[in-house]
Amino acid sequence: MAASSGCWCLAVLLSSLRTVSSSTAEPETTPIFRDELQRIIADVVQTHCPSQQQDPLWRCSCPSGYIPCGGRCYARLHRPVEYAQAERECSLLGAHLAVPRSRQQSLCVAGLAGYEHVWLGITDRDEEGFFQGADGRPITGNEGQVWSPGQPDNARGVEHCVSSWKVRGGDSPVRFGEWNDYPCSIQLYPMCQLP
Numbered sequence: 111m112a113a114s115s116g117c118w119c120l121a122v123l124l125s126s127l128r129t130v131s132s133s134t135a136e137p138e139t140t141p142i143f144r145d146e147l148q149r150i151i152a153d154v155v156q157t158h159c160p161s162q163q164q165d166p167l168w169r170c171s172c173p174s175g176y177i178p179c180g181g182r183c184y185a186r187l188h189r190p191v192e193y194a195q196a197e198r199e200c201s202l203l204g205a206h207l208a209v210p211r212s213r214q215q216s217l218c219v220a221g222l223a224g225y226e227h228v229w230l231g232i233t234d235r236d237e238e239g240f241f242q243g244a245d246g247r248p249i250t251g252n253e254g255q256v257w258s259p260g261q262p263d264n265a266r267g268v269e270h271c272v273s274s275w276k277v278r279g280g281d282s283p284v285r286f287g288e289w290n291d292y293p294c295s296i297q298l299y300p301m302c303q304l305p
């Protein structure tokens with residue numbers, strides 16, 4: 111089970127990497143995580159389920175529909191929705207929106223996002239500037255955060271939900287895999303994570 115899940119995860123990551131690689135024609139779209147994604151792919155091959163992991167939530171394999179990566183189980187849903195709806199849809203699956211707690215998990219989410227913007231389970235809608243994770247813990251600043259430079263900026267005072275970004279597009283300076291606070295009413299793809 112673990113081996114087959116690992117192969118599936120590897121295939122998805124390789125697919126993501128090919129997508130990323132194909133986007134490097136323009137210098138401004140060069141992904142900042144490409145080298146690290148390659149390293150993670152190597153890790154998946156060599157140490158898919160390390161026995162030395164101390165994390166009690168670490169998962170070696172995942173139920174059908176979820177992809178194991180970085181010790182967690184992820185499922186990106188296939189319909190862009192507002193943040194509150196994204197929360198509900200993950201909840202119906204027994205999951206919550208993804209909260210990367212390490213650089214590796216941030217890269218997993220970026221790699222599994224399928225070249226789309228995705229909602230993370232991170233919001234400061236209850237208290238401006240204090241970001242809480244859907245896993246019940248605050249975002250402290252030492253756990254693999256990849257805020258885009260200048261973010262979170264609460265632009266126009268209406269950005270309280272956090273997304274992981276695809277490659278730079280239009281006027282946005284946010285790059286692949288970086289975090290940006292964004293209006294919760296925007297429709298993005300939910301990235302679910304099993305608790």
Ligand SMILES: [Ca+2]
Nearest residue numbers: 263264290291
């Ligand atoms: Ca922002």
